Amino acid sequence: MSLARNTLRRTLSLATILVLLIGSAARADVQCSQEALASYGPVNQFAFPAYYVDQGGEALEMCFDINDPLCGAIGPVPDPNAPLDVATGNFLPEAPYSFVTADITLPTGGQALLVLSVLGTFGNATGDVIDGTQTAFSRVRFRVDTPQAGLYTLTYPFGVMTLNAAAAGRRSINFTEDCLLRVPATCGQGIGNFFTTPLDPTQSHIGHFLAWDPAQSAPPPGYVGNPNIPHTVIGSPCGTNFFRVEGPGLPSGGVETNLFSVQGKKAAICGNGFLDAGEQCDDGNTLNDDCCSASCQFEPAETACDDGNVCTDNSTCDGAGICQVMGFNTSGCDDGSACTTSDQCSSGTCSGGPAPNCDDRNSCTDDSCDPAIGCVHTNNSGSCNDGDACTTNDRCSAGTCVGGAAPNCDDGNSCTTDTCSSGPGCQHHLLSDGAACTDGNACTQSDTCQSGACVGTDRVVCTALDQCHVAGTCDPASGTCSNPNKTDGSACTDGDACTQSDSCQAGVCTGTNPVVCTALDQCHDAGVCDPASGTCSNPDKANGSACSDGDACTQSDSCQAGVCTGANPVVCTVLDQCHDAGVCDPASGTCSNPNKTDGAACADGDACTQTDTCQAGVCTGANPVVCAALDQCHDAGVCDPASGTCSNPRKADGSACSDGNACTQTDTCEAGACVGVNPVVCTVLDQCHVAGTCDPASGVCSNPDKADGSACTDGDACTQTDTCQAGTCIGANPVVCTALDQCHVAGTCDPASGTCSNPNAADGGACSDGDACTQTDTCQAGSCRGANPVVCAALDQCHVAGVCDPASGTCSNPDKPNGSACNDSNACTQTDACQAGTCTGTNPVVCAALDQCHAAGVCDPANGTCSNPDKADGSACSDGDACTQTDTCQAGSCIGANPVICTARDQCHVAGVCNPANGACSNPNQADGTTCDDGLFCTVNDTCAAGVCGGAARDCSAAGDACNTGVCHEASDSCDPAPRPNGTVCDDGDACTQTDTCRAGACRGRNPVVCTALDQCHVAGVCDPASGTCSNPNQADGSACADGDACTQTDTCQAGSCIG
Structure with missing residues (x-):
């Protein structure tokens, strides 16, 4: 990523910070004599100036292409995949015209940054992209990580600035000055669009755009530099095309760089129709022969010209950009309106003739004329007639009359076939006798047509449904039979032997007087009656149902497979360890309880008796446990009856004892243990010994040496490494004193502090101050001071005296400001000026062609006059007659050839004649009624009418049947069946379906005979x-x-x- 790209992303919003002086207590400016930017272009689609022009005539535009590597300073766009648009907010917070940076790494490790830019931004409180707050400004920014507090001098291409750093550290100088490009000029906060007034010449330090120095290498075409490559520059009005920082903590003469990151895209301003600085005229093109040359300068007086008006006779330029009119003509012309014909010049103006005939004879279009394109036929949605009697409510759609819904041709007679023909409309044809139909009576199962009337036969015969119903009658509406009940009480059988009395009730055979079943015993349930036999079942109760078996020694009685069964018998257990188990009494359910034999073994519950036996049903203990003391710190205990173990009580704490260790000097009983205290403590003899350990047998301490190499101090600060060796501290690695720098000599070490003395070298001794621009350097009072500086001189008429480079001792060779006067010794350049250090001739004599069959000549550098050669025979030209298609120059004159030949446009038009004014042929219609072919299968007998070929609709009725009508399909060139409306009466050939109708073009029967x-x-x-x-x-x-x-x-x- 380039330095420029990184730096722009670090800039702050104009609305929030326009001047920053962080840690700067003082500021002093020294600016060389200069001017502000010269002018700016028209407002672009983003409501910013399209470009800014500097004092040297260089114009730079905004660079919006985020994929252009030469526009590296552009920041992120909210949506890079969407078009740039201020109205939606998809735009750059800051967009550069010019963006130049220089970066120096200081000897102390910090950075010094210079930013010089001209930017477009948005002047609102949040700095957001908001339409209507577009603002442009120039920016000068310094950020320096100073090594010390104090005043620093910063020299840059537009002057010198002195700033104070209150303290050392990162960005201890942080200075930004933004100057709005407006009147009145403001270097501070401002909001609004200021592109409607001239630029203030007294403000903005940036009046020239910096660009690559072409003496080193030329910038990429169309750009003033490449921001990704540091480069030397030109353009400083002060002759200081470098960035230098001087101040405390930095070398004498400071540190500097002449390499800059430069971004700027050149704008093409000549020919944009906007008069910019350096232009005498701008007619919106870069053509000659119109009195404003291709370089936007007035063409000389008497230059042949054409003002572009065919209705004027022109002559020559007046020298002030005006093509003089010598008279008017009456030739054919074009007034720019397609709604006039046969336009004619009159008094220097093209006057339109009669309006064209725009009637296309289509009721589905509204005919009008648009001056830009001519006749316009706009589709409408009005009512129309498509000529087909089988459509209703016809409406216009997409310029064509489209038929609406088909008419309802149903006459309500199922013995007629209803159809529609595009000519007569609805037609009703009688079906043949015997054809299926419906007479509206569902009780006739066979309906047929007879002489156009539907006659029903084969009536439905109704029968009784069952033994409790009688035969009913047929319903003509549904064809179903009624089903009346027999009289209530009529005899019947319901098929159930468990009902003893059956009769019809409300049409249902109902049984009454049912058989009632009862349970057999306590382990059976009442059964159910079998409808087939009328006998009752005798089911067992569920296994587990409660009952009683009459035995008190069974505790749980239940039914099992219909029998009451006793379970869970009473189990007799022993009362205790000196009794035996008894037996259960079936009458009462209680158990007996006999004693065990005397002497039988038992346990009396006291663990301190070791021999227990039964005596007369009671357990008796004997042979008690005897307890003794555990050790010297415990007393004899007592027996625990629960466990049979003896307690083990401790002796009183502090009772005398011996722990067997001579290194403990006091031993006593503590919590039942003999504990030694007051141990012998071993200490170190000195810094090269370690503490020893006590011998438990004798109570005497050892005294071992520290490991050789252990750190110690021998009391001498001039020995840097002291270690123990065989128990003694030995010093080594003495301090070696060296000279501090080239203007000091080596000193001696002080044993008390370990520091070296630092005496100055003799004054006058040779040294180097690091600045190649001082030619004699000597030591003075311990500092290296340079003298006899290099003096720089100008190279030639387009350069000024440069400055010496401290790194190399060579002089820079800065160009004079672009536009400085000089002489390039060429009479064909009318304005000579220094450009990028070279005397460059501009405003060349532009040789213009005398007319379209002469070529522009060339200028003679010796006298500045132009030649006037003929164009080559065959060169293209225009003879003013649009009906000649090939016009060429012949011996300096324009000759027309290859005339336009008019042909008939189609079979309903005849060939017309060519109009010399526009080269267009007239296009008259053929006589109405002329035979033609419209290419459509669905029309017949085609003829021309008002220039359009059309015919009558083809009859496709033969393609239909009872459930389809015949329709014409243009795509297949065929007549095809199309389904009649669903519900149209038909005959499916099956006498068992009583109602036959069309469905999706097929005859389908329904209402089947049941x-x-x-x-x-x-x-x-x-x-x-x-x-x-x-x-x-x-x-x-x-x-x-x-x-x-x-x-x-x-x-x-x-x-x-x-x-x-």
Whole structure:
């Protein structure tokens, strides 16, 4: 990343800080004589000046391309993938016109930074990108990490500044001055757009843009430098194209650099239509022969010119940028409006002729004329007629009349086919006799057309549903039979032997007087009646159900597989260790309790008795435990009856004892242990011995040496490394005194402090002060002082005397300011001035062509006059007749050839004639009725009408059928079926579907004939598609039925009849 890129990202918002003097208690400026920036360009799309122009005529524009490596100082954009736009906030907080930095690494390790820039920013309280607060300013910034407090002198290309550092440290000088480019000029805070007034010549230290020194290498084309490469520069009005810092803690003469990071993109200003500094004129182009030359200077008087107006006769320039009009003409012209024809010059102005005929004879367009493009046919959405009787509510869409919904051609008669033809409209054709239809009576199962009327036959026959219903009647609306109930109380059988009385109730056979079942015993539940036999079941109660077996010694009785079973018998246990277990009494459920035999072993619960036996049912203990003392610090204890162990009480603390260690001088009992205290303490003999250890057998300490090499001090500060050797401190590595610098000699070491003396060298001794610009350096009172400085002189007429470089002793060779007067000895350059140290001739004599068939000549450097040669024969020109297509110069005159040949545009137009004014051919229509071909399959008998070929619609009715109409498709050049409206009556050929209608172009039957059983000894049959009648098969012989006679007990079907 370049220095410039890093530095711009460290700049602060103009609105929050415009002048910073951190740690600077004083400031003094010394500026050389200079001027502010010369001018600025028109406001660009971002509401900033398009460019600024310096006093040397150099113009720099903003550089917005974040991918341009030569615009390295541009900061981050909120959304780099979106276009730059101030209105949305997607813009740079600070955008540079010029951005120059220099950086010095100080001998003390700190940095010195110089920033010189001209920036566009936003003057509001937060520094945000807000439209309407655009502001431009110049900036001078110093940041120095000074080694000491004090006054520092900073020399830079626009002057000298003295600043005070209150203390040493990072950025102890931190100075920024921003000067708004406005009137009145302000070096401080300001808000607003100030691009509507001239620049104040008394403010802004930056009046010249710094650029690469071309004597070293030229900058990239179109730029004043490359910010990624440090380079020497030109452009200082003070002749100080370097950055120098002088002050306390720095070498005599200070430190400096002549290498700068330079960013700036050149702006092309001549030809932009904006009069800038250095221009006599700017007509918005860089052409000659219009009295303002390609270099934006007035062309000489008497130069042939053309003012661009075909209605004037021109002659020559007046020398002040005006092409003189010699008279007016009446030639054909173009007034710039496409809504006039046959335009003619009059009194120097092009006057428009009659308006063109813009009627396109299309009711779906609104015809008008736009002066920019001519006739305009704007689509409308009005009502129209597409010529098709089979569409309604036709509307215009996209310039074409589009048919609306089809008309409703349904006459309500299912024995007619309803169609629509584009000519007559709705048509109703009688179906043939016998065609399927619907008569509106669902109880007729076979409906057919007869002489255009729908006649129903094969009526639905209704049968009884079951033994509690009678046969009903058919509903004409639905075709379904009613199903009336038999009289309540009518005899029936519900098929359940557990109901003892059955009868019809509300159409359902209902059984009453049910069989009631009861439980057999305590381990059975009441059963349920079997509908088939009328007998009750006898189920066991669930296993585990409570009951009683009559035995008190069984504690848990329950039913198991229908039997009451006793479980969980009473278990007799011993009362204690001196009794045996008894037996249970079935009558009472209690147990007996006999004694064990005397002498049987037992435990009396006292661990201090060692022999226990049963006596008359009681456990008795004997042979007690005897306790003794544990050691010299415990007494004899007592037995614990719970555990049988003896207690172990401690002797009183402080009781005398012996721990067996001679290194403890006092031993006593403490908490039951013999503890030695008052140990023998061993100490070191001196700094080269370590403390020893005590011998437990004798109580005497050892005295070992420290390890050889251990640190110590021998009392002499001039020995730098003291160590122990065999128990003795020995000094080594004596201090060696050296001279402090070239103007001092080596001293001697002081044993008390270890520091060296530092005597001065003799005055007059040779030395070097590090500045190659002082030619005689000697020691004086211990400091090296330079004398006899190098004196620099100017190289030639376009250079000024430079300054000596302390690093090399060579003189710089700065250019004179661009624009300084000189003479380049060439009569064809009218203005000579120094540019980048070279005498450069500008404002060259521009040789202009006499007319379009002469070439511009060349200037003679000896006298400054131009030649005037003919253009080569065949050179392109214009003879003023647009109907000649190839105009060329011949012997200095423009000759037209290759005339325009007009042809018919299409089959409904004839060839026209060419208009010399614009080269366009007229385009008259063919006579209406002329035979043509519009290329469309769906039209026939095509003829021309008002220049448009069209025909009548093709008849496609043959492509239709009962469920489709025929329509024409242009894409396939064919007549194809299109579905009729869903619900159109048709015949699907199946007599078992009673209602047939069209659905998605196909005839689909619905409302099928539903076959029902004739009676209880028949089953429902199936419908015959040919006749629509139902079959009527018998029930299987032996099937149950009811013959209506309660005196017959077994009724069955036999050959379709119920027999009791």
